[in-house]
Amino acid sequence: MQLIYEKSIPGRRGVKLPASDVPVATLLPAHLLRAEAAGLAEISELDLVRHFTNLSRRNFSVDTNFYPLGSCTMKYNAKVLENTAALFAPFHPMTALLPGGEEFCQGTLGMLHDLGLMLADITGMAEVTTQPLAGAQGEMTGILLVSAYHAARGNKAKKKYVVVPDSSHGTNPASAAIAGYEIITVPTAPYGDMDLELFKKAMTDEVAAVMVTCPNTLGLFNPHIKEIADIAHSHDALMYYDGANLNAIMGKVKPGDVGFDVIHVNLHKTFGTPHGGGGPGSGPVGVKKALIPFLPQPRIIKDSRGLFQLESKRQGSIGRTANFFGNFGVMAKAYAYIIMLGREGLVLASEQAVLNANYIKERLKPYFELPYDMTCMHECVFSASKQLVHGVHAIDIAKFLIDRGYHPPTVYFPMIVKEAIMIEPTETESKATMDAFIEVMIEAALTAENDPQALHDAPLTMPISRLDETKAAREQNVCCQW
Amino acid sequence: MQLIYEKSIPGRRGVKLPASDVPVATLLPAHLLRAEAAGLAEISELDLVRHFTNLSRRNFSVDTNFYPLGSCTMKYNAKVLENTAALFAPFHPMTALLPGGEEFCQGTLGMLHDLGLMLADITGMAEVTTQPLAGAQGEMTGILLVSAYHAARGNKAKKKYVVVPDSSHGTNPASAAIAGYEIITVPTAPYGDMDLELFKKAMTDEVAAVMVTCPNTLGLFNPHIKEIADIAHSHDALMYYDGANLNAIMGKVKPGDVGFDVIHVNLHKTFGTPHGGGGPGSGPVGVKKALIPFLPQPRIIKDSRGLFQLESKRQGSIGRTANFFGNFGVMAKAYAYIIMLGREGLVLASEQAVLNANYIKERLKPYFELPYDMTCMHECVFSASKQLVHGVHAIDIAKFLIDRGYHPPTVYFPMIVKEAIMIEPTETESKATMDAFIEVMIEAALTAENDPQALHDAPLTMPISRLDETKAAREQNVCCQW
């Protein structure tokens, strides 16, 4: 398909602007002006609409295809939620920051405050900040809170390390690094979790925090998690919970009860807000009591009269992670999601997410290697090693699925599983959908034996076949030059 | 694709209803109850969303494809217009009909009143009723007004006929028939319009009305139109203007000035409201002064205080053509369209619609027979007779276009042109789009000579190939039986 710039015609106009009702201002001095107008598209509204409508049709998406992308929780995003954000479109965030401005923003401030309370309930934390803009930023915020906590207790210099399992998501070590820590990586044991003995060895008083996902990226719940927390605490290290997999355990276990001190949740995963082709997300962070003083500001508090106020000038706060109050529109959808499902609905969601993952796991086990063969939580991780014998890689199976109208599972993650195929169906998929997917997966396994080339050639039904990624990285054409 | 009923699972639920806050009423007597619940779909919301989203992707549409469907004026429907109807969603029409209710509906009543005034200006009529629900109903309404007019003057018995040219749209004679008239059809002359001499012969004092489209369905403006009107009037017959082709002449000529007494306009053609895959439309009817007393009720009038009132109890009115005020939501979009384009914008729209049609006509003339070779208005009509020599029909060219991503022009209409191909680009298409279309049309013409079979086999790129229409008509499976 042509680029929108290739469809442009010099002088063509898109949307019409309102006519001016004020005098034309005297020109700015030439040295402050750009030499020529920026080379934006020049296209009619119809051509623009056709361009983007047809572009959209070149995507797979939850609304058009089963999308069992492991670790991403691609659940159905209820349409009613999509309608909620628009209700808040007109509200300028700066209004709340003006002297006496809170009074004019009680609805929005109250919603953020109450969302924090509900997330604190679900995660077992004392207070939640809704400012972080995505999971990774939540992680960084959380680790900065940890460092502020240690600093306040005079241990800044002493605390040098953050411990992560080798199965952790890349953002965990990356976030800890930005927060100024060195990383200690602990291998995974045959039982599918951070090796307890190696973990004990790794732990010293120089460890500031232990970051884990539970269930982890293998979809497994760590039975030793409490012990791990105790060990960490015995070294004055704090426990960080990566909440990206919270969809497995809502109402079943509260990370706070298990001994976690800091947690982020991905509203765009567990709480039904769409992923937008790469965002926006939202990554609220919850903490235990001892960390409250360090939370980002402004903090939203409910005063004695029940009015919501901003507390901005607190000592000890790590500062700000976003210019305003975080991705409010995303949080409005998540807030609506939580009150709509309610306490029973959230538990049911986790139960059926786990049921679906185990169902797929059991049905595919005969055809694909299951490196960690045990009850999983919301997702299961296979390996294409059986297929590799025939020269077929996980990526080939992924492309075959595309031809059949399925978005592939996550492949090659977690890195500890060779040729990993990570399947997360989520609770919103029907049995019929999963059964059809399972049949196609089985067909892929058989094709790997009988006709590997067919898998190497896939996909054939898309507007393009497999792309030359090396050429892209080499030539670095990241901006249209013509 | 499976039918939604084939995806249903007994007991599955879709949307959740609010819980009841009142006692359960005592059961109705059994003989008033249905034996079993109606066999509607039982499907989850995600499966429902996927079903209809994927169904939508099996359509060509203006937003995805060039759609030069002659006589249908498939212009771009501005997105801002789509947002206007929702503003009026909560207003119950019955409110205005309650005693003193008008006072609570001044916005909506005023909009209908003002839309009538603007349409009266554009068409040169004295008053407009916005009640008719589509063009065809507008025609019927118009002819009923004609009959009421004749009846009021004691000529009910005498006036038996409605005269239409053989190029007229099928709804014209069909509407006149419902209105109780017999039809006299006048052939088209070589110069592309109703044969003047034959028309004169056909005219008697028993003719109640002459229904014409101008420009007609050949896209030609009848130079004798004034003379025709004079002749009709000399026989005390009224002139009916089928406004479906109004997009050619806005601000250029007002039917009222030409001698037309009654007119309908298709808001869903000329005034930028979408066609919805077959509706809803809106067909307001304008009349000259003498016909005002017969207009449908309630009539919306502006009283001395500038308040909008409903006049319901008028003698002589033909009654009602819709339960309430017509397709209000469609009219809101058309109203917005008119005020947005304004006087200059409407004229420009007609000018460029005519420019585009003539451009395509000139460029395709060398390749397709142009039965009436003269300056056209908003559309041009070719014949596939040159291609017929090679056994290629208009329908084959249509299917070839589908494979190239173009919705075909109207084919086999008007009936007076053998193998008709009726092209109406509209003003919203860019030259680039038309040029690409023209190239494909030329390719079709060449393929007709070189490889007719290729055209017979088309389309090959759609989810289905050509369908067996006889089987459909024979078996009459119009409802899913399983």
Add this chain to the structure above:
Amino acid sequence: MNDSHYCPHTPEEISEMLAVIGVSSVEELFAPIPAELRAKALTIPSGMSEFETFARMQAIAAANTQGMTNYIGGGFYDHIIPSVVDHLSGRAEFYTAYTPYQPECSQGTLQALFEYQTAICRLTGLDVSNASLYDGGTACAEAAMMALRVTGRNKIVVDASLNPFSRQVLKTYLFNLDVEVVEIAPTDGLLDRAGLAAVLDETVAAVLVQNPNFFGSIDDFTDLARQVHVLGGLLIASVYPISLGILKSPGEMGVDIAIGDGQSLGNPLCFGGPSFGFIAARKSLIRNMPGRIVGETVDKSGKRGFVLTLQAREQHIKRHKATSNICSNQGLCALRGLIFLSSVGKQGLADMARLNRDKAEYAKARLLAIPGVTLLQSSPTFNEFSVSLPKPAAALVEGMLKEGITAGVPLGGFYKGLENALVVTVTEKRTKKEIDHFARILEAALCN
């Protein structure tokens, strides 16, 4: 600067095109229009930007009183609309397409309409449905004209407890065809069976009834169907689709043609439209059905597909001999109806119907507790019921409008002798709190 809306051409392109056509100006293209016929300038104002346009439309909407609590129906009902309805009917491929004349590139619309026809058949208990008519009133007219064709007779008998607006539309459609329309005045808010029997004979093409009727009364027309059929006529019933979640279906009663307005199925009130009319009938009547009909068939390779079928009935083929003049119908509204019915679903529609009746029965009890308020009908009701008040209903309703309540539709305007009567509608949207408030306000209004 070309500041036109949606007319994309640049001056350069326009000259190129003019050159190809061989004229020197766009104006030349209008030469075929005789000079003396050319229009004086339009008097409507100059245009504006889309932002100003939308602001203007918002101002118009704001000029209506907002937030009325509705206890009125009369053919249009204030029901919930699942969010999916707007999202899915808002897919551009649906709403910017035309009637599916080219089936290969219109399977989306065609399959949806086939599914719609199926939903209507299953809801009404009849065999065949078309792809929509304009609205409930015109559906009455089309059904009547259908009966006239089928029977070759020219008398229509109408129960006057059929919606008065629909009766007006019916008469407007028929007034020029020499057809006799006989109205039967209701008794006790129900069809007067004796009165009907008196006029029923073998000259009657069809009897038109409504269930629940304009008073809200529920009836069973099984007996009537038998009588009419004996005399070779057809029974036509107008029905309220939500009520069919629980009420006996036209098919079960032996009705020949069922019709109604589809607004309550996912279409907003929107000051009266667009909604859609539905029509379903016994299989034997299919060739006399008006409008579009989608049929199932197969493609060259035997794959299932859908097409517009039996087009020989229609105006674009049969012209003045067509079964109807309808061309554009209400396709998108019918699609909304299908999405609504599929979202609510089989059990859900029954639940929703029960919820409507429960709310209405609660309101009925609250109103009847008010001194001087009595029930107009003795028959059971669905979500509408009629009460007679100790004083004229018109003034009362007018007064309550100022309280932000549309208290009901006064019957006096439609039936003489019923000046004190009011038909009250209560949908699932009304909360107990609202209903209690309504009763209090009404009682207060009656006391002074």
Add this chain to the structure above:
Amino acid sequence: MNDSHYCPHTPEEISEMLAVIGVSSVEELFAPIPAELRAKALTIPSGMSEFETFARMQAIAAANTQGMTNYIGGGFYDHIIPSVVDHLSGRAEFYTAYTPYQPECSQGTLQALFEYQTAICRLTGLDVSNASLYDGGTACAEAAMMALRVTGRNKIVVDASLNPFSRQVLKTYLFNLDVEVVEIAPTDGLLDRAGLAAVLDETVAAVLVQNPNFFGSIDDFTDLARQVHVLGGLLIASVYPISLGILKSPGEMGVDIAIGDGQSLGNPLCFGGPSFGFIAARKSLIRNMPGRIVGETVDKSGKRGFVLTLQAREQHIKRHKATSNICSNQGLCALRGLIFLSSVGKQGLADMARLNRDKAEYAKARLLAIPGVTLLQSSPTFNEFSVSLPKPAAALVEGMLKEGITAGVPLGGFYKGLENALVVTVTEKRTKKEIDHFARILEAALCN
């Protein structure tokens, strides 16, 4: 009855699935969670229908004061949003997709992001752009960290006339990396070049400036770029995209990294988000860019296609050595930005920028006509300008809130000594009528 939201299984299906798994209850699947860790019940309330949910959300929105007339900016601006933006970004295939890891079935998102990167490059006059960052503040932090990596230095100099919130975010990101952040206090509402010269040396990784700055002053940093480059540092400029319709671009000034907040490009105010941050840089810096980057390539048959490229920079490959921790970004908001820019278009953005300045200059003149109101800066301004008032700005602004006007952002909270100063924003949305009213109210407020 299974009244769960969006959990589709029927009891029958659940038992079938349990049988396949070989457990007798769903509860068994949670056995891996030690009993003693199991949660007590959640305390959040029970659920409700979507209709009740939406009503609740409407009530929350209604609890904010409606219809404020905005003269505030500070990073978020009240601009028009063409209708196409919502309609097209509202296509389900865009908003319900994930990051385009599988290019063959994600070309829609990938091509759109490539077009977005192109628009950002052309707007800023730089060579490369990524596919979005979180917001304007985090973009400052990412740009600073990028400069630290590129130069291997550890000092950042920041003009204090850069948005105070962005400066806070910058400090929060950097406070644990041993990096020195030096702030230069502005003079006359502009960067203090002398003050800057005093600290500028070859230990400085980057200088961060903003144009127009927080006071609304327009500057030309061409000279600064030269100075910084001589010392081997980088110049980072935060810019307001709408202003780039007319203002000299970062590229023309010699800026190395341009950043900013994209909210003004088609994203609603929405109480602060979601918007997006953009970052563009000279080609040589591409391997140090944070976040996703889309690149052009070809498929097996030589057909053009787009992929996520240079992923070796990213956390999912490089883990703690990544150029940034960002994973989910603000893709859909960036898409809105692209649609906005493509709809307004090349000439349109220039017109829009001029319109903003014209309105602001008109407002400036009206305000300066008020006795005691003077201009804070001598430099030209775009659509924001700073005035000093005869009395404290805070109390005045608070008072005007009650008039439904956000009169501007008091500078006292951010810069000591400026307690009487106010920065006023005027976008193209403000009408002459509104501005005149604003001036009258302000004058009145100052008089009492």
